[in-house]
Amino acid sequence: MKNKILNLRGTVTLLLLCTLLGISPVLAQQTGETRTLTGQVTDEANETLIGASIVVKGTTIGTVTDFNGNYSLTVPSDASELLFSYVGYNSKSVTIPKGTNILNVQLNSDTQILTDVVVIGYGTTRKSDLTGSVSNVSSKDFNSGLISSPEQLINGKVSGVQIMSASGSPTSGSTIRIRGGASLNASNDPLIVLDGVPLESGGISGNNGNFLSLINPSDIESMTILKDASSTAIYGSRASNGVIIITTKKGNSDKIKVSFNTTNSIQTRTKMADMLSHNEFVDVIKSHGTVAQQALLGNDNTDWNNQIYHTAFGTDNNLSIAGRLAKNLPIRVSLGYYNQNGILKTDNAERFTGSLSLSPSFFNDYLKLNINAKGSVNNNRFAETGAIWAASTFNPTLPVYSGNSNFGGYNEALDNTGAPVNAAVLNPLGRIEQNNSTSKVQRFIGNFDIDYKMHFLPELKFHATLGYDYAEGKGNVYVPAEAMQYYTTAGRDYEYGPQNNENHLLTTYLNYNKYIDSWKSSIDATVGYDYQYWKSTSPAYAELNTKGEIQTSIAASDQRHTLISYYARLNYTFDSRYMVTATVRRDGTSRFDSDTRWGTFPSVALGWRVTEESFLKDNPVLSNLKIRTSYGVTGQQDGIGNYGYMPIYTTGQDGAQYRFGDEYYYTYRPESYNKLLKWETTTSWNTGFDFGFLKDRITGSFDFYTRQTKDLIATVPAPAGTTFDKTITTNVGNVDSHGIEFTLNASPIQAKDWGWDLSFNMTWQNMKVKNLSLTPSSTTTNTAVGPSIDGYQFQVLSEGYEPYMFYVYHQLYDEQTGKPIEGAYADLNGDDEINSSDLYRYHSPAPEFIFGLSTSLRYKKWNLGMSFRANVGNYVYNGMSMNTGAWSTVSYNSYQLNNLNRSFLKTEFQNRQYLSDYYVENASFLKMDNLTLGYNFGRICKWFNLNASAMVQNVFCITKYSGVDPEVPNGMDVSFYPRPRTFSLSLGLEF
Secondary structure (H helix, E strand, C coil): CCECHHHHHHHHHHHHHHHHHCCCCCCCCCCCCEEEEEEEEECCCCCECCCCEEEECCCCCEEECCCCCEEEEEEECCCCEEEEECCCECCEEEECCCCCCECCEECCECCHHHHCEEEECCEEEEHHHCCCCEEEEEHHHCCCCCCCCHHHHHCCCCCCEEEEECCCCCCCCEEEEECCCCCCCCCCCCEEEECCEECCCCCCCCCCCCHHHHCCHHHEEEEEEECCHHHHHHHHHHCCCCEEEEEECCCCCCCCEEEEEEEEEEEECCCCCCECCHHHHHHHHHHHCCHHHHCCCCCCCCCHHHHHECCEEEEEEEEEEEEEEECCEEEEEEEEEEEEECCECCCEEEEEEEEEEECCEECCCCEEEEEEEEEEEEEEEECCCHHHHHHHHECCCCCCECCCCHHHHECCCECCCCCECCCCCCCHHHHHHCCEEEEEEEEEEEEEEEEEECCCCCCEEEEEEEEEEEEEEEEEEEECCCCHHHHHHCCEEEEEEEEEEEEEEEEEEEEEEEEEHHHCEEEEEEEEEEEEEEEEEECCEEEECCCCCEEEEECCEEEEEEEEEEEEEEEEEECCCEEEEEEEEEEEECCCCCCCCEEEEEEEEEEEEHHHCCCCCCCCCEEEEEEEEEEEEEEECCCCCCCCCCCCEEECCCCCEEEECCEEEECEEECCCCCCCCCEEEEEEEEEEEEEECCCCEEEEEEEEEEEEECCEEEEECCCCCCCCCEEEEECEEEEEEEEEEEEEEEEEECCCEEEEEEEEEEEEEEEEEEECCCCCCCCCEEEEEEEECCEEEEEEECCCCCCEEEEECEEECCCCCCEEEEEECCCCCCCCCCHHHCEEECCCCCCEEEEEEEEEEECCEEEEEEEEEEECCEEEEHHHHHHCCHHHHCCCCCCCECCECCHHHHCCCCCCCCEHHHEEECCEEEEEEEEEEEEEEECCCCCEEEEEEEEEEEEEEECCCCCCCCCHHHEECCCCCCCEEEEEEEEEEC
């Protein structure tokens, strides 16, 4: 009988490992009476399966088949069932016969491998029928540990997707980029769709930009990432930056299952800013300082980082009940409580969540309903992050407390009259403990789905979704009058908000799905209509001091916009081999004038499943090969405001007033507007292939894409005399990008007691600005952008170059010592002068390559998991080193000394060299994000199962970058809140 090459290779690997480790094929023995069963395991073609697993059900007693597919297994005499399994085949449970000891079993191919359902825009499809670039990550592959926000579940898991937390604070949000983003100044955030409801991008008052954190990660079943235009174009005007579809868990099993999971953690500091130690600081002041400066040295040894940071505790607890209340009524209810302190004192995020999912069906599943409701309440306390800078630079020879009650007892800089020194660095601990900034954010997301399969034509179904997303955010800030931070204004005591965000959705579509046997054709057609309306309002309020005096007035806000859409999609497959997908969507937005309001976004994609051809269909090595190509156009209208095309008049706040009689009236001033504002559009091409070897023990994909974005929406300087404002939002240029994505998944070992899975992804991406006409007849193509320090901006947009490149002078060095020469830069244009004409573009914050690697090793009930990420070719401007590494920064006044960055010992710069490329550092890195060791105790009593795991997050970082962290927003490192190292213990119970 012919043996399969696939089975031979898989089993050789298994047997070699068993031989090396001295593992017997029979993995457990049972005392007492036994019997020995023998037999053979085959497939549908009666070919033997080598390395198939046979286990006595409910025990660890088992074996694997040999090179001829035969097995021999000694089992307890009271054993009743054997479980047969093999990768790529459906498992089978077989009753042990009583009259014979011979048991032959045939396993059927697991067609689910080719028919796994993937959620896509407005429907589902099989993985095998996908023609676009789509990645799916299910809950079993999510990152583990203490997860504060859903996007962290897939960090490093998907090629082409880059996720970066804004800081180490539990209240901070993340930046998500799919294929680097397609815009420059408009939003680059992907569209997030939660259970069919497209969510509004941005945030809300009191949330600190962490809007996704209001969704409990524990409730999520899977996340699907749509990357190319073929898969995203069904979302039209919001899809240029990709789409992330989040599907939450539902009830499905017949029995009610109760699950409880608790994760408790401690977080510790990692790397701090590289400042002088106490002794180094004293030595530098004594050797370089004046007599007056030396006199400011104290007698204490204070580690200011120890004063503001602490070990932080966190807990995440989730309880869920899932099952069926009746035959046709699946239900899932969950409750969650999350509380995480930040490593910066007083920093805290607390979240209460609840969710309900009901999925009743009627008329033999012709009518299906789906009701989802998710609610959350977030209570935040925001630490005063200015203390991070203060702790790095505050004089380490001074004590924390002054010994008197002034300024709350904290040691502060005073002049010779005892008055506070203007612009002094404030006591770090005082900044932390005398600032109480809190917020409360509530959110409700609900949707009601109707899915009706027509009785008269079952292939045709009608689907409707009603969705509602409501959020409210408000907060309070209190700083006492005696605090140094607001001493001149008698402190702060004010409330802001509430801000209310509403998102209303109506989706309706018809779907026709039919396989026509005589034509060997499958037709899946969808036509639909969407209406979505957003509203955000907040009242006017005033920032007050502790005396109730108004410091600043904030005007009321009322922001609204509407999107109306019509769309159609056709998926056609012939003979399971040739596939075509065509999509068109027409969007109308209230953000543009009626003449430019509507945009049309088409796409088409082709697919060829090569392994279905006769010359490859029975190939024993190549189990899957599908070639894909797609073209499409998507749009952009986010991140630009709602009324940029119409004349708006705004009341002056604490500004110009006009006297009329004895009264003064605030004036109204016109905002800038552009009636011709129109869609930013992105045209994309994608070519790729999916592959599988050895019955999909090895799978992967490869994609090459190009994107051209035109009519870039940006807020730019307005030509003089054309408007009352300095800037105007308009369409200004073009940007091109292209990239390569590669994914590889493998299961080198799949045996009863041993299992090893690997997942690797790689991304290469490049973006260039092709046209940037900021003003008519402008001759300059360099526009300073990005964060600034003391008015200096360090990045630039230039035609023909990557966006946001560093724009700096080329530093010159002493040939003898190798030290940088202060103020000495290369004359790059050769005019014998050093001026702005000698600035040059030097590297980019964006990495050239992004890598992700996950591995999981299973032995019996143990599981060891690791995940790694790497960026190559990204650079960071070390603003902390520049801004604290020159002698002039040791004192900004005559009454205070400041600590210096250790870079001063190398450079001995007297003054800050703002635009020197000396501070642009290679920030390539390798990070181990997660290390997890788990043990599944199984059923420890008749009541419940137990599993436990221990985890470390942010395990290590290997990099040449000298700053706190090589992964910082915008490539600018200035007083970064360090990401902590987290140690967690998780326990899971299932009743």
